[in-house]
Amino acid sequence: MKIRPGEHADVPAVLALLDGATEWLVANGRTGQWGTEPHSTNPRRIGQITGFAADGGLWIGERDGRVVGALAVGEASEHIPPATEPELYIRLLVTDRAAKGSGIGTELIQHALHLAKQAGVELVRVDCYAGGDGALVRYYERQGFTRTEPFAVPVNDSVWPGQVLARRV
Numbered sequence: 001m002k003i004r005p006g007e008h009a010d011v012p013a014v015l016a017l018l019d020g021a022t023e024w025l026v027a028n029g030r031t032g033q034w035g036t037e038p039h040s041t042n043p044r045r046i047g048q049i050t051g052f053a054a055d056g057g058l059w060i061g062e063r064d065g066r067v068v069g070a071l072a073v074g075e076a077s078e079h080i081p082p083a084t085e086p087e088l089y090i091r092l093l094v095t096d097r098a099a100k101g102s103g104i105g106t107e108l109i110q111h112a113l114h115l116a117k118q119a120g121v122e123l124v125r126v127d128c129y130a131g132g133d134g135a136l137v138r139y140y141e142r143q144g145f146t147r148t149e150p151f152a153v154p155v156n157d158s159v160w161p162g163q164v165l166a167r168r169v
Contacts, residue, residue, distance in 0.1 A: 002062045015049060017095065052074070057072050058071070067096075073112055087121060088124045124169060125165065127165070129163075
């Protein structure tokens with residue numbers, strides 16, 4: 001897989017990956033993570049991905065010229081407990097569900113670890129949905145991350161459960 005810096009022209013492809021991931025989650029009865037609506041029609045999500053491209057934190061994974069994954073690194077969101085040392089924060093990791101299990105996510109995480117090393121940073125953190133059966137938390141644990149702080153984000157009349165995980169470089 002080729003990993004290259006993302007740019008504004010990649011925003012629709014990243015939104016399509018997010019839409020595909022949401023469709024996959026819904027088809028598997030996992031609506032708690034991202035709900036059921038497409039990201040490509042959500043102004044907040046469009047703005048977020050556009051911002052990732054504008055601030056230089058977006059990375060695109062391609063196979064045979066096709067976008068199959070995206071990684072965004074940068075500052076942690078305001079609802080995340082702050083780090084006690086310099087860090088590289090994974091703000092987004094999404095892969096093409098048609099290629100599930102082919103190592104795209106692992107390669108993008110390895111790229112994030114490489115970026116941290118280049119920056120002289122020893123800590124990489126990520127957050128994820130901690131609800132449902134906990135599969136996403138276990139995915140990051142298989143990638144070498146360790147659970148740190150749980151958190152919760154109020155959403156309408158409920159709470160979105162999250163988990164911060166960390167890995168040393």
